[in-house]
Amino acid sequence: MGAQDLPVTSYALLxxxxxxxxxxxxxxxxRADRTMRFYWTAPAMSQVYxxxxxxxxxxxxxxxxxxxxxxxxxxxxxxxxVEEWMRETPCGxxxxxxxxxxxxxxxHLATPETLATMLEEYLEQVADAHADLTExxxxxxxxxxxxxxxxxxxxxxxxxxxxxxxxxxxARRTIAKLRADLGADLGADLxxxxx
Amino acid sequence: MGAQDLPVTSYALLxxxxxxxxxxxxxxxxRADRTMRFYWTAPAMSQVYxxxxxxxxxxxxxxxxxxxxxxxxxxxxxxxxVEEWMRETPCGxxxxxxxxxxxxxxxHLATPETLATMLEEYLEQVADAHADLTExxxxxxxxxxxxxxxxxxxxxxxxxxxxxxxxxxxARRTIAKLRADLGADLGADLxxxxx
DNA sequence: ACAGCCATGTAACTCGTTACATGATTAC
DNA sequence: GTAATCATGTAACGAGTTACATGGCTGT
Numbered sequence: 001m002g003a004q005d006l007p008v009t010s011y012a013l014l015x016x017x018x019x020x021x022x023x024x025x026x027x028x029x030x031r032a033d034r035t036m037r038f039y040w041t042a043p044a045m046s047q048v049y050x051x052x053x054x055x056x057x058x059x060x061x062x063x064x065x066x067x068x069x070x071x072x073x074x075x076x077x078x079x080x081x082v083e084e085w086m087r088e089t090p091c092g093x094x095x096x097x098x099x100x101x102x103x104x105x106x107x108h109l110a111t112p113e114t115l116a117t118m119l120e121e122y123l124e125q126v127a128d129a130h131a132d133l134t135e136x137x138x139x140x141x142x143x144x145x146x147x148x149x150x151x152x153x154x155x156x157x158x159x160x161x162x163x164x165x166x167x168x169x170x171a172r173r174t175i176a177k178l179r180a181d182l183g184a185d186l187g188a189d190l191x192x193x194x195x
Numbered sequence: 196m197g198a199q200d201l202p203v204t205s206y207a208l209l210x211x212x213x214x215x216x217x218x219x220x221x222x223x224x225x226r227a228d229r230t231m232r233f234y235w236t237a238p239a240m241s242q243v244y245x246x247x248x249x250x251x252x253x254x255x256x257x258x259x260x261x262x263x264x265x266x267x268x269x270x271x272x273x274x275x276x277v278e279e280w281m282r283e284t285p286c287g288x289x290x291x292x293x294x295x296x297x298x299x300x301x302x303h304l305a306t307p308e309t310l311a312t313m314l315e316e317y318l319e320q321v322a323d324a325h326a327d328l329t330e331x332x333x334x335x336x337x338x339x340x341x342x343x344x345x346x347x348x349x350x351x352x353x354x355x356x357x358x359x360x361x362x363x364x365x366a367r368r369t370i371a372k373l374r375a376d377l378g379a380d381l382g383a384d385l386x387x388x389x390x
Numbered sequence: 391a392c393a394g395c396c397a398t399g400t401a402a403c404t405c406g407t408t409a410c411a412t413g414a415t416t417a418c
Numbered sequence: 419g420t421a422a423t424c425a426t427g428t429a430a431c432g433a434g435t436t437a438c439a440t441g442g443c444t445g446t
Contacts, residue, residue, distance in 0.1 A: 114281065158369075173357075262397090
């Protein structure tokens, strides 16, 4: 049985199709943008269609209709495949591609001002992302109780919000350190001038 | 001048070569594993050699020797390129590929027990990663003062540590919620049985 | 001198992206 | 009826991976 070996993104899309009825490619992309974008990636429109084709070929999805409005439904095999994946496949550790941290690592190649500016822009972007996710979370109020369909999406949205709050905190603290360094540097310069 | 258009990984490797002297491919890979792995990815050995070849071709690196022990040095052009990249190129928002969170999102496809187990494994892995990074941080004690070469790597290591601590906290809280849900479910079942 | 690891690559392949092509609806 | 947008794809490409090939060094 099973042991389909698909990339994580395939299973994630399959998973999104376990909620509610069938979807068109376009609708699936929208759902992905509201949900998995925060914990994985937002697949390109073209990749969504490619995946739908592959999953249909593997009988994990059933397509209904042609052209505009083509709708994809999860098959019994498809549902079994995702469930097996959840049960049997090792989960994998998160990979964080974090450009601001990466740049900070080689911060000696820039001025502290440049770095602080970079982190302040990052702060704003995190605040925006936090606001986006708050909106998503608010949209789930009322359908997020224990047995309800969006209970888990709500749980994970809270994870994301906590994460963004942590990032805000860390970035602010780091900016403060950079500014303190600047003071220390000035102090050293003055000493050198005096000496 | 410049405006080389290279992937981020190339600049990151270039950046690692701005610290200290030249390195062999093998040594560079080791440095990458100790540093950028936490904020970007650990490039495969083969990719390191591929990048070194490309960067050498572009005159951003100079190779010395052949075969075993071939050493790569940053050129003046190379240093200018990384610095320009730091100054001029927009930084980009982090992309987090977070399998536990992704799976939690479609948690209705598994039992709460499976989910809790998954998160507990995740807790252990985060603890391990935290320990690894703590080790890295400890190795920087003494060379991490404001003017010193490893000041910024130390700063960013602290970022990573704070991030892991936040993840521990969030994962623990989520596990607690899952257990509470289980209680709520049982309660509901009992009510249903009674009613 | 032989086994096993260190070190440097090359080749084939997959995921995922951007750019491009095209038809169907809607707005005006 | 024509422009703009919605919707569904295809094609070409690039980053990064695993698997494979190979040669030197090291311990016994």
